[in-house]
Amino acid sequence: MRDRMDLQKKLISIDGAGYKAYKDIKGQYNFNKYALSIDYVQGDPFASPSKARVIVSQKEAGFPKDLYDKPHKRIAVIDFLTRLFFENIMKFHKGTDGSGKSGMLSIDKCGQEILDRTSVTIDDDKLEARFEVGLPARGRRILGRAANTIFSNYIPQIVEKTLYYGNINQKALIKQVELSEDQAFLRQQIKEKNLVSFIANGSILPRESGISDRPLKKGAIPFQSPESLEIEINLPYKGSIKGMGVPQGVSLIVGGGYHGKSTLLQALELGVYDHISGDGREYIVTREDAVKIRAEDGRRVEQVNISAFINNLPNGQDTKNFSTENASGSTSQAANIIEALEVGTDLLLIDEDTSATNFMIRDERMQKLVSNDREPITPFIDKVKNLYNEYGVSTVLVVGGSGDYFDVADLIIMMDEYIPKDVTKRAKEIVSEYPISRDNTVDLKFGEITPRIVLKSGFPEGRKGRDIKAKGLKTILYNKSQIDLSYVEQLSDSSQTTCIAVMLDYMIKKLFNGDTTMKEAIDKLMKQIETQGLDSISPYTGHPGNLALPRKYEIAASINRYRLGQRFIKTLNKNI
Secondary structure (H helix, E strand, O other): OEEHHHHHHHHHHOOOOEHHHHHHHOEEEEOOOOEEEEEEOOOOOOOOOEEEEEEEEHHHHOOOHHHOOOHHHHHHHHHHHHHHHHHHHHHHOOOOOOOOOOOOEEOOOOOOEEOOEOOEEEOOOEEEEEEEEOOOEEOOEEOHHHHHHHHHHHHHHHHHOOOOHHHOOHHHHHHHHHHHHHHHHHHHHHHHOOEEEEEEOOOOOOEEEOOEEEEOOOOOOOOOOOHHHEEEEEEOOOEEEEEEEEEOOEEEEEOOOOOOHHHHHHHHHHHHOEEOOOOOOOOEEEOOOEEEEOOOOOOOEEEEOOOOOEOOOOOOOOHHHEEEOOOOHHHHHHHHHHHHHHHOOOEEEEEHHHOOHHHHOOOHHHHHHOOHHHOOEOOHHHOHHHHHHHHOOEEEEEOOOOHHHHHOOOEEEEEEOOEEEEOHHHHHHHHHHOOOOOOOOOOOOOOOOOOEEEOHHHOOOEOOEOOEEEOOOOEEEEOOEEEEOOOOOOOOOHHHHHHHHHHHHHHHHHOOOOOOEHHHHHHHHHHHHHHHOHHHHOOOOOOOOOOEOOOHHHHHHHHHOOOOOOOEEEOOOOOO
């Protein structure tokens, strides 16, 4: 292995040379207390930045094993060190003039959620931090002395204050690990208590703005559970905590406009992730398999069995094997539900505001005008109860305009100026006082959920092979085709989208074999990551890129929204 002086001499020697001379610095260098590995060297100052790692032996780093001996604790440590590395870049990196990405120094940026990332790895042998460097140049002439300042001055200071346990705020790290223990315990508790969600008293639900996920600081009303729904849980570190437990079954969130209905649902949506201390949602947890459902006009649907909701279309199209290039609001919402069930969700989260009205309800008057035998859609209200009774899938539904749902609800929460109230008893009294005579079909079975096999041939290569890459949070580019994830609302980090692009490429090559269902393929992928880590699916040697683990539902959503080729064949001999 070369040492830091070799790197310094090389950088000074190529000062002023053409940019391609940077290629010679690729490799590993001994910096005494750590090794620097330059894994990828960009070919141009305007190209994607170079990739590098710092590798510190645990003998030098000194992180106690009991801080990362469980998966959720390891993720907490990774998150903490990634944030600290980022903070220290801001503190010590003075910037460099030059062309393109010259002098850029970055590590994956974390948001409010705590996610499993590849930015830092830790085990009993070593600690690694993976980052990117924009090798400096003026025009296309190397600024070798500026590059040497980055590698010999800025990075050593960042490493010294980030990757050695004796130099960091140990209490802050321990606090984050203890929070992760409490959150994991809380998630286990809601399963054991047959709850779908828990919202702690004192939680801050509103966010700073529509473009910021940080907590609203001024005017936010702390959450307070209704007494009838309040439960107490003793956490390993925080101790006793009280809050609202939402039971399994069918739950409604009602109330006037701007009183916090959707805000509560949004908190439940992102309760599938752990949150950092100070976020306001640290002790809001939702079943990890919860999926937000909405209408999605215009999306492609391929070979989905939507017959649970839609039958007898006027054109005679088979709804047990339904495909369209341009789904309506109702058919897209039906497909979104079935696709989530296909992958294994046990909780649907639905907001009336983003749903197709004709999919959610047909009232008594409309039924009298348009008889059921002339209407192909069986509304969700007539299926939601049997979905729970037959498949154990609960629903939390925001409703502001239809009291008909009172008939099928097990729990009804009213948001009144951001204060939740249990109005189930009063709502059921209203049902008795004002009975409806709409022709419901609640005695019908929910229907089949049919798995689909993914075809490798449905994902063709382009002239230069298969190019799959993320473009921000909500878009994946497959060659020149766009996979639009705008309405996949539980994606929280662009590094998750980057990871989905890598996963899709991996599954096409290794898992889509013409005999494996989509759920089976995704489950195999997630099992491999659980046992071997995210690095095992990355095509990059050494530095795996900025990846953050998504859930299987967002992976499936990306496959389902791919628009080119026949992706699926329907599986008739398997039923979920």
